[in-house]
Amino acid sequence: MTTHLDVLENESIELIRDVCYTNDCSKIVIFYSIGKDSSVLLHLFKKAFYPFPIPVRFMHIDTGWKFREMYEFRDRIAKEVDLIVYKNPACLNPFTDGPRYTDVMKTEALKQAVDLYDVKIAFGGSRRDEEKSRAKERMVSVRNEYHKWDPRNQNPEIPPLYNTFYTDKTSLRVFPLSNWTELDIWEYIKREQIEVVPLYFAKERRVQKTQTGMYIATENETGELLKVRFRTLGCYPLTGAIVSEAETLDEIIAELKKTEYTERITRVIDYDTESSMEKKKTDGYF
Amino acid sequence: MKNLFRFICCGNVDDGKSTLIGRLLLDTGNVKKDQLADALKASKRNGSDKIELAMLLDGLLAEREQQITIDVAHRYFDYSDIRFHILDCPGHVQYTKNMAIAAAAADSGIVVIDAVKGIHDQTRQHINICSLFQLKNICVCLTKSDLLEGAQDKIAALEKEVRVLLDTYHFNYKIIPVSAVTGYNVEKVLETLVDFAHASAEDRGAQTSVIMHMQSSKLYHGSRYYYGKVMAHEPITGDHLAVYPSGCYVTISNTENLPYGCFQIHENIDISQGDCIANCPIIVSNIIKHKTIWFDKISDDMLLKHGTRVVRVKHFTDSVIELDNDIFFNNIEDIKQNGFGIFIDNVTKKTIGCCVFTENKNHQKTEVSGITYWINTSDKEKENEQLNLLRGKFSITPIIFDLSLMEKTVQKNTRDILAVLLAAIEVINSQGQNVIVIGTQGIIPQGNHIKVLTVL
Numbered sequence: 219m220t221t222h223l224d225v226l227e228n229e230s231i232e233l234i235r236d237v238c239y240t241n242d243c244s245k246i247v248i249f250y251s252i253g254k255d256s257s258v259l260l261h262l263f264k265k266a267f268y269p270f271p272i273p274v275r276f277m278h279i280d281t282g283w284k285f286r287e288m289y290e291f292r293d294r295i296a297k298e299v300d301l302i303v304y305k306n307p308a309c310l311n312p313f314t315d316g317p318r319y320t321d322v323m324k325t326e327a328l329k330q331a332v333d334l335y336d337v338k339i340a341f342g343g344s345r346r347d348e349e350k351s352r353a354k355e356r357m358v359s360v361r362n363e364y365h366k367w368d369p370r371n372q373n374p375e376i377p378p379l380y381n382t383f384y385t386d387k388t389s390l391r392v393f394p395l396s397n398w399t400e401l402d403i404w405e406y407i408k409r410e411q412i413e414v415v416p417l418y419f420a421k422e423r424r425v426q427k428t429q430t431g432m433y434i435a436t437e438n439e440t441g442e443l444l445k446v447r448f449r450t451l452g453c454y455p456l457t458g459a460i461v462s463e464a465e466t467l468d469e470i471i472a473e474l475k476k477t478e479y480t481e482r483i484t485r486v487i488d489y490d491t492e493s494s495m496e497k498k499k500t501d502g503y504f
Numbered sequence: 505m506k507n508l509f510r511f512i513c514c515g516n517v518d519d520g521k522s523t524l525i526g527r528l529l530l531d532t533g534n535v536k537k538d539q540l541a542d543a544l545k546a547s548k549r550n551g552s553d554k555i556e557l558a559m560l561l562d563g564l565l566a567e568r569e570q571q572i573t574i575d576v577a578h579r580y581f582d583y584s585d586i587r588f589h590i591l592d593c594p595g596h597v598q599y600t601k602n603m604a605i606a607a608a609a610a611d612s613g614i615v616v617i618d619a620v621k622g623i624h625d626q627t628r629q630h631i632n633i634c635s636l637f638q639l640k641n642i643c644v645c646l647t648k649s650d651l652l653e654g655a656q657d658k659i660a661a662l663e664k665e666v667r668v669l670l671d672t673y674h675f676n677y678k679i680i681p682v683s684a685v686t687g688y689n690v691e692k693v694l695e696t697l698v699d700f701a702h703a704s705a706e707d708r709g710a711q712t713s714v715i716m717h718m719q720s721s722k723l724y725h726g727s728r729y730y731y732g733k734v735m736a737h738e739p740i741t742g743d744h745l746a747v748y749p750s751g752c753y754v755t756i757s758n759t760e761n762l763p764y765g766c767f768q769i770h771e772n773i774d775i776s777q778g779d780c781i782a783n784c785p786i787i788v789s790n791i792i793k794h795k796t797i798w799f800d801k802i803s804d805d806m807l808l809k810h811g812t813r814v815v816r817v818k819h820f821t822d823s824v825i826e827l828d829n830d831i832f833f834n835n836i837e838d839i840k841q842n843g844f845g846i847f848i849d850n851v852t853k854k855t856i857g858c859c860v861f862t863e864n865k866n867h868q869k870t871e872v873s874g875i876t877y878w879i880n881t882s883d884k885e886k887e888n889e890q891l892n893l894l895r896g897k898f899s900i901t902p903i904i905f906d907l908s909l910m911e912k913t914v915q916k917n918t919r920d921i922l923a924v925l926l927a928a929i930e931v932i933n934s935q936g937q938n939v940i941v942i943g944t945q946g947i948i949p950q951g952n953h954i955k956v957l958t959v960l
Contacts, residue, residue: 220708222508222587228764232733235765236812239719239731239777265763269724346578350542350561354575370574373855374601374799376608378733379809379846383853397589399580480536 223406230394231266232378233357237339237392238266238273240382245338247277249328250301252288253451254414255343255395258403260299261412262394272299277340279331280305281323283312283453285435291415304331312455320456320498329365329502332389339382339390347399349482351496358382359391365502367391400449400481401474408467418470420447420462432458432484449481458484506587509701512606514634515616516624517595520647520684524616525579525592526557527684528694534581535560557684561592574599576606583694586701597626600633601799604858607633608844611707612641612700614693619646619681622662623669635673636795636860638840640707641700642670642677645693650683676703713784714739715842716765717811717832718775727768730775733812734765735842739781747773748780748788748832778813780832786842787834787866790815790827796847800856803849808859810845817847825859836860 238246248263250256263272276299278292295301306327312319332340346353356375361367373381384390395403407414424441425433433446435454446459447470464470513521526543529535543559550556561577577592591606607613613634617627634642644666652658663679670677678696682689716732716739723729739745743756754775758768769775780786806817810831819826836843847857 219505219507221505223505225508228734231764235719235731236733240812240814268763268766269729270722347580350577353577353579372575374605374846374858375855376605376844376846376858378735378841379844381809381846381848381853381855383848385851385853388853397578397580401582478537480538483538 223402223409226398226402227262227265227406229377229397230262233380233392233394234263234266234341236378236380237341237358237382237390241339243273245336246274246341247302247335247337247339248274248341249343250276250278250292250295251343251451252278252284252292252295252415253343254403254407254418255345257412257414258398258406259341259343259395260295261410274341275299276301277331277335277337278303279324279327281312281319281327281453282309283323283455285415285417285451285454285457287415287417288451302331302335304334306330312453321501323453325498325502332365337389338384339392341392341394343395344393345395345398345400345403348480351499355393355396355499357393357396359393360384361389361391361502363387365389367499367502369496369500401471404467404471404474408471415451417448417451419466420445420464420469423459425459433461434458449484452485456485460484506582506585507701507705508587508589509612509697509704510589510591510610511697511700512591512593512603512610512613512634512639513616514593514603514606514613514630515595516618516621516626516630517597519595519616519618519621519624519627521595521614521616522558522561522577522592523556524614524645524647524682524684524690524693525590526560527687527690528590529560529579529581530557531687531690532581532583532694534583574602576602584698584701586698588697588701593630595626595630597629600626600629601797603630604633604637604797604799607637607639608858610637611639611704611840612643612697613639614643614645614697616645616647617662617666619649619652619659619662623665628669631669631673633797635675636797636836638836638843640676641703642675643693643696643700644670644677644679646679646681647684649681650686650688711736713737713782713839714743714745715782715784715786715834715839716780717813718777718779718781719765719812720777721775729762730767730769732765732781735811736784736839738765739767739783743783745781745783746786747775748782748786749830750775750779754781778811780811782832784839785834785866786832787861787864788830788832789864790830792825792827792831792833792861793823793864794825794859794861796822796857796859798857800849800854803847803851803856805850806856807848807850808845809848811842814848816850833861833864835862835864837862 248259250260267273278301280303282305304327306323308322310319310322344352346355351369354369356372357377358375358380359367360373422443422445424436425444425446426436426438426441428434433444434457444461445463447462447464448457448459451457462473464473513525515521539560540555544555546559547554547556561579574594579590579592581588591610593603593606615627615631617623646659646662649659659681666679680689680692680696682693684690713736715735717735718730718732721728721730739756739759741756741759744753745756746753752773754769754771754773756767757770775781807814808817808825808827810833813831815831816828817825818828834842844858844860846855847859848854849856
């Protein structure tokens, strides 16, 4: 029987090949964020071109504030694939620079990297179930010359006939995981035995409580020792941990089936204002 | 493991589509606490003190401000053994194009009609689009029926009107009065959707057409790998398929341990990007009857994308398009997935239209006659004897299709025999040869030849 995971995998692979085979691969990158979705995306790229190597480069927009375990994981992946690491030389600090930090170190950095490496097509691991404005986004999404998204004027999309063309003035963002949910990602990681950063599994970790009541990781000895895991990964000062007993993939899947909250509550960047993701995306954030 | 089922929700503006979907999500336990809190905040800003269910769906700022749906929203929920993927469509006339996008991707739908206001022009337009894109199952929800409580005759009259309208199409449909606000009959809608999901899975299971549009072929350590877009079924080892436009035939030698849409073949033949392989009749033409839904202004310089071919449009009328190269398609009424294309403006590269292929005839394949002989290839000596006999009899070189290569699958699947017969007919057609030999180890149909009179 063809399961929903087969259908999702097949659609993603077909889209990946469609985009890469109809365009100059030197203009394409895969945004790699080191998270679980990126791990699945990497796996799908390997599958799509099997037995050949992945024909496009990966790109990590670094902020300098990711978890240590993430850097270790990334450096191991870099031995397998062609990975570009880009960091905005502005080097802002998430503790002291406030909201400007995300704008400069993520949105601006992304635009700089895209221009620097002459990227016309960028793949990303975003999913529609993550956030309401993402639920409206196309799988092949057009950006204008300023890298902006115009949600009211999107290209009509009729899968599997993706419009993979761009002009001098436009570039594309491609989201092969659009129709996947968080649960699908974990079920697929289990099925395909995909490696992910160990931070996703519950373990005693040192954390501190922020003003909003979120637990963030700390290396300070005064931090509380709690059994936690991370549902999403990003810059550690902006990523909330959840108290959890889920040490294995099966336990994570069971936990997700029962959870009363979406993964978005663990992201400071998304949760500050309603519709903030749409604003960030129209400004050029991924 | 779940089955994936895609359906659209359409209908006129303000008839309560997003509210109904919001209710379905809520009742199946697929709304999380933070999503509820978020929707409540938005509802309050719009002056309501309780949650407006539509706020669970409308995601864009402009939509929340104007309280309308502009673009298709994709939502996912699990219920029973099914993963539902809803494509919630905008109802406004100016956003009809977005509804058409959703209809192309689904095979079932909910059509929402406000029980008080009745059928609107826009409802008819949406039903038309559902029909154009060959949706099979339609669940008509008469929403806000709580407002008509006690007026059963009014609902009965509307039901009748809907029946008359839908009977002019070929839908399998069900009409259910509901109230998303009170939850009345929402369970019935869910049950109906589950039935549709099972019917749709069965339909897919019964389909046997293999159609692929080629994306690439590459050599790796001496063996060639082919990659393509699967329009209907994926081929399996042993499948005997016709290649378009070359007209030759290939036998799949390997699909095991290869990714989706990837295969190897026995023959040393190049199948290039844009070619098509299939086990069923495919229409090959550059002059095509169509119906098009326009999203944008029609352009003088247009491309048509279908399968993995992008061709220039030479001439366009409302009923016929002429392309500068052939494409390989089916009428949408026969095989939906291979029955439409998109128009792309060659200057702006925007998608400006969706074109549905309909009522085209397969000109290349009409009334042919030929004879197919079945011989036993398990015994080499006997095989040669039979072939020599045939050569003498017809003074030509017989063309041999060897079924023995697909022996195992033949026993399981009659579609392979059909594929061979089709392939045989194709050769009769293209080469004017009227004798075809089909080799097989053992299973030989009754009698020693089959006369093929018409194309399947």
